[in-house]
Amino acid sequence: MMSLIKRGVAAYDRWCEKIGLVPENRRCCAPVRYDSDDPRHPEHKQAKQASCSVKAKSHAD
Numbered sequence: 001m002m003s004l005i006k007r008g009v010a011a012y013d014r015w016c017e018k019i020g021l022v023p024e025n026r027r028c029c030a031p032v033r034y035d036s037d038d039p040r041h042p043e044h045k046q047a048k049q050a051s052c053s054v055k056a057k058s059h060a061d
Helices: 002-018 042-060
Strands: none
Touching: none
16 A cells, blocks of 8 residues: 555655656745755854855955
């Protein structure tokens, strides 16, 4: 039974990718929750931007 469910979910995921329904292409204004270890998590983006701005300031000096 579990293998049937897994095959169904895999088929649905392939179908979504085929028609472009992937998180990167979402156009909805609804908030999205990411796992804390997901690189798309807002905390990771803020840390990345902060490190980039520090590097930019040090090169400007």
